Structures are given as C-alpha cells and as structure tokens.
Amino acid sequence: MKKLLYDLTMLNAIPANERRVRKYFETYAQGKATLSYDNIGSVIATKIGDPNGPRIMVAGHMDEIGFIVSEITKEGYVKFIPAGGWWGHVVLGQQFQITTKDDKSIPCVTGSKPPHILKEDEKVKVVDLKDMYVDLGVASKEAVEALGVKIGDMITPYIESRDLNDPKYLLAKALDNRIGVALALEVLDNLQHESHPNVYYGVGTVQEEVGVRGAATSAYKVNPDIGIALDVTIAHDFPGGTKETELGKGPCLMIYDSSMVGHVGLREYTINLCEELGIPYQLSYLRQGGTDAGKIHLTQTGCPSIAICLASRYIHSHTSIIHADDYENAVRLVTELLKRLDRKTVDDITYR
Numbered sequence: 001m002k003k004l005l006y007d008l009t010m011l012n013a014i015p016a017n018e019r020r021v022r023k024y025f026e027t028y029a030q031g032k033a034t035l036s037y038d039n040i041g042s043v044i045a046t047k048i049g050d051p052n053g054p055r056i057m058v059a060g061h062m063d064e065i066g067f068i069v070s071e072i073t074k075e076g077y078v079k080f081i082p083a084g085g086w087w088g089h090v091v092l093g094q095q096f097q098i099t100t101k102d103d104k105s106i107p108c109v110t111g112s113k114p115p116h117i118l119k120e121d122e123k124v125k126v127v128d129l130k131d132m133y134v135d136l137g138v139a140s141k142e143a144v145e146a147l148g149v150k151i152g153d154m155i156t157p158y159i160e161s162r163d164l165n166d167p168k169y170l171l172a173k174a175l176d177n178r179i180g181v182a183l184a185l186e187v188l189d190n191l192q193h194e195s196h197p198n199v200y201y202g203v204g205t206v207q208e209e210v211g212v213r214g215a216a217t218s219a220y221k222v223n224p225d226i227g228i229a230l231d232v233t234i235a236h237d238f239p240g241g242t243k244e245t246e247l248g249k250g251p252c253l254m255i256y257d258s259s260m261v262g263h264v265g266l267r268e269y270t271i272n273l274c275e276e277l278g279i280p281y282q283l284s285y286l287r288q289g290g291t292d293a294g295k296i297h298l299t300q301t302g303c304p305s306i307a308i309c310l311a312s313r314y315i316h317s318h319t320s321i322i323h324a325d326d327y328e329n330a331v332r333l334v335t336e337l338l339k340r341l342d343r344k345t346v347d348d349i350t351y352r
Contacts, residue, residue, distance in 0.1 A: 001327060002170065004028075004185065006161040008178035012099050014066035014083040014154045015207040016041070021062040021181060025204045028185050032192055033202065041206040042218035045188055049196035049338075054346040056338060057201045057224035057303075058187060059215055059292045060180020060231065061208030064173065065316055067155035069098065076140045077133040078108065080155055084209035085289075088126040090317040095158040096134055100148040107158065108134040157318040168324040169247070175320040177208065179310050180230035180292075183330055190335040197342035205292055212259065215292035219299040225346050226266065227296035227305035228334065232322070233284045235311035245311040247323040250280030251330040254307035257286040259294025263304040265352040269345075270306060270337065279333050284309060304350050308334065 013021040022043050026035060033045035043062075065084030072078055078098070092112040097105045111133055115123070134155065138144055161172035172178075184202040191200055201222045206214035219227065233254065237246040245252050253270055255262050274281040297305035308330060313321040 001186070001324070002163070005170065005178065005182045005327070006172065008182055009161045009172035009174045012097065012154065012156040013063055014068070014156060015063040015210040017154045018062040018206045021178070022204060025062070025181060025185065029188060029202070032188055036221070038214065038217040038221050040214060040217055042214040043204045044218060044222065045202040047188060047191050047200040047202070049191070049198050049200065050342070051199065053198035054225035054341060054343055055201060055222060056198045056226045056228070056341055057203060057219060057222050057296060058184050058228045058230060058334060059203040059205050059218070059296065060182070060184045061177045061206070061214065061292055062181055062204045063206060063209050064156065064176065064178070065209050066157070069149060069151055069153045069155060071151070072141050072144050072149065073133070074141050076138045076144050077111070077135060078144065078149065079133050082129055083154070085316055086129060087316065088129055088132070091129065091132060092127060094318055096155050097158045098134070098149055098153050098155050100153055101150065102148060104148050106136060106147050106149060108136045111135045159318045164321065170322050170324060171319060173318055173320070175312055175322055176232045176315050179232055179322065179327070183230045183327070183334065186331045187334045187338065190331070191338060194335065194339055196338045198338065200338055208292055212290060212292055212295045215295040219296045219303070223300055224296065224303050226341060226349070227293055227299070227303045228337070229291040229293035229296060229305065229307040230330070230334070231291045231307055231309045232312040232315055232320070233286065233309035234315060235313045238313060245282050245284050247311050247313065247321070248325050249282050249311070251326055251333055252282045252284035252309045252311055254284050254286070254291065254293070254309055257290045257294070257307070258288055259290025260297050260305065260307070262306050263297065265349040266304045266306045269349055270333070273336060273340070274333065277336060279329050282311065
C-alpha cells in the first residue's frame with residue numbers, strides 16, 4: 001500500500017500534464033483490465049464482472065496543484081502562474097522543481113524578503129502569487145535557458161514522501177489526489193480475486209484542480225450507472241479545529257460540496273454497508289470546493305454519485321498528512337460496494 005502511494009506522490013503531474021501518472025497507471029493495470037482513454041488524457045481501466053450488470057465508475061484525479069512557468073527574467077528568476085488553488089502563505093521559502101520537456105528536474109526555491117526589510121504593512125499581508133518567483137541559483141536568463149527551462153514548463157513541490165514518527169501517519173505532496181488513483185488501482189487488484197455483478201471502470205481523470213474537466217469527458221465515455229469519486233477532504237483535528245473530521249476515524253462520505261449534493265440513496269446504502277461490516281466512517285461537507293463526482297453525477301441523463309474521501313491535514317500545500325487506517329478502510333469499503341452493486345440494487349438506489 002505505502003509503496004504504491006509513495007510511488008504515485010513522487011511523480012510530478014499538474015493539470016494537463018498528467019502523463020507520468022497515466023503511464024504508471026497503465027503499467028500497474030496492465031493484464032488486470034482493458035485500458036481505454038478519453039480525448040484529453042483520462043485513462044479508464046475496465047474490469048468486467050457481469051457484462052450485463054450496471055456500470056460502476058470509480059474515479060481519482062491524477063493531477064496535483066502546481067505552477068506553470070510564465071516568464072524568465074534577464075536576471076535568471078522564473079515567474080509563474082498557478083495551476084490549481086494556492087494560498088500565498090504556504091508558497092514562500094519552499095523548495096520546488098521545474099520539469100522540462102525532456103523530463104529533466106531542475107531544483108529551485110521560492111524567494112522571499114527577509115523579515116528585517118519588510119515594511120509594516122507587508123508583514124500583515126499575504127503575498128500575491130503574481131509577485132512571487134522561483135530562484136534557480138543562476139545569474140542570467142541565458143543560464144536558465146541552458147538548463148532547458150521554457151515557458152509552459154510545470155513547477156511542482158519538492159518533498160520526500162515518508163512515514164512520520166507513528167508510521168501510520170503518512171507525509172507527502174500530491175496526496176490530493178494520488179490517494180484516489182492509488183485507491184482505484186488497489187480496488188482493481190482486489191477484484192482480480194472477487195466476483196462482482198457489474199462492470200468496474202477505474203478511472204484516472206485529468207484537470208480536476210482547474211475545473212473538474214476530465215471527469216466530465218471520461219464519464220461521458222463510460223456513461224456510468226453509479227459514480228464514486230475518490231479524493232481527500234479537510235481534516236479538522238488540528239489545534240483550534242472543530243474535529244468534524246479526523247485522521248484515523250475512517251473514510252469520509254461527502255454529504256455536500258459546492259459541486260454536488262451527495263445522492264441520498266447511495267449515501268444511505270454506503271452507511272448501512274459500513275455499519276454491517278464494522279467499517280468506521282465519517283460524514284463530511286465542504287462549503288467551498290468539490291470533487292469529480294460533481295461532473296459525474298450530471299452525465300447524460302444523470303448518475304447517482306458519492307464522494308468517498310480521506311481526511312487529510314494541510315491539503316494544497318507541500319506537506320499533507322493522512323492516516324494509513326483510513327486508506328485501508330477506504331479500499332475495503334469500495335471493494336465491498338463493488339461486490340454488492342448488482343442491477344437490482346442499483347435500480348433500488350436510483351429509483352428509491
């Protein structure tokens with residue numbers, strides 16, 4: 001479990017530049033499923049249980065937040081534009097890497113003024129992303145270009161994925177949303193040894209962080225009867241937090257976010273299954289933000305959908321933390337759903 005997740009988080013893949021994760025997905029799924037694609041880069045692993053059964057789409061987006069090189073100054077600094085949602089406070093003074101077109105990784109750091117020279121009003125403001133830059137440790141535009149860096153290259157956080165002091169606490173970049181990709185692949189593994197009365201579509205979607213785009217195109221291709229988005233949600237167990245969702249308390253069933261009100265019938269079915277099997281779970285909501293389910297549930301004539309998420313501390317930063325028990329319980333929950341979602345059950349959920 002950890003190797004799969006850490007392998008995925010160490011890959012670099014911002015929106016529209018997911019090919020490294022897609023290649024890993026393809027290699028992992030080879031021989032276990034039939035692979036197909038939409039036309040903007042999402043990958044679909046199809047595993048047939050009952051060819052006449054319902055179509056179950058389980059999606060995790062492959063992209064992570066990052067930046068795109070927008071300018072190289074004559075002094076050798078690199079300006080950027082965001083690809084996904086960043087808060088300026090977590091960007092300054094951090095290590096990043098630029099990935100060139102030939103897959104060369106260029107280390108760099110976001111520059112910031114020392115506190116000694118900040119004006120009083122600057123000390124209380126969040127620095128605007130448009131005023132930031134990365135420092136490659138070279139002295140000219142020509143030196144940057146000699147490294148192979150070009151306008152349009154992606155910039156991603158640099159951090160080593162690792163266990164923390166309790167090895168069930170896992171630290172990495174890009175847990176949003178390599179978690180979803182890893183979960184979809186682990187469920188595919190489980191279905192090699194389990195019968196399932198449906199057709200499983202494990203999907204690595206693209207461009208979620210800039211508008212949930214690949215979920216729309218891949219869902220149109222699959223035309224699912226049930227949609228399950230796998231993602232992260234906010235862990236509220238930090239000092240001063242509300243503890244609405246906590247690490248180690250089970251996967252979170254999203255009841256509401258800004259893109260979808262979770263399907264009540266599917267949610268209640270999932271809750272009942274958790275209680276039957278003794279799988280811990282939490283209920284979650286987001287006032288802002290959404291998941292792939294926001295587009296999946298609107299596919300063609302509509303598709304009952306739910307987001308099953310892992311509580312994660314410090315999302316949309318270099319250093320997110322999840323709990324291994326939540327991951328294992330999410331794998332088990334989704335696998336058990338696939339073992340039970342036959343045509344009658346799906347019809348009962350849909351037309352309750």
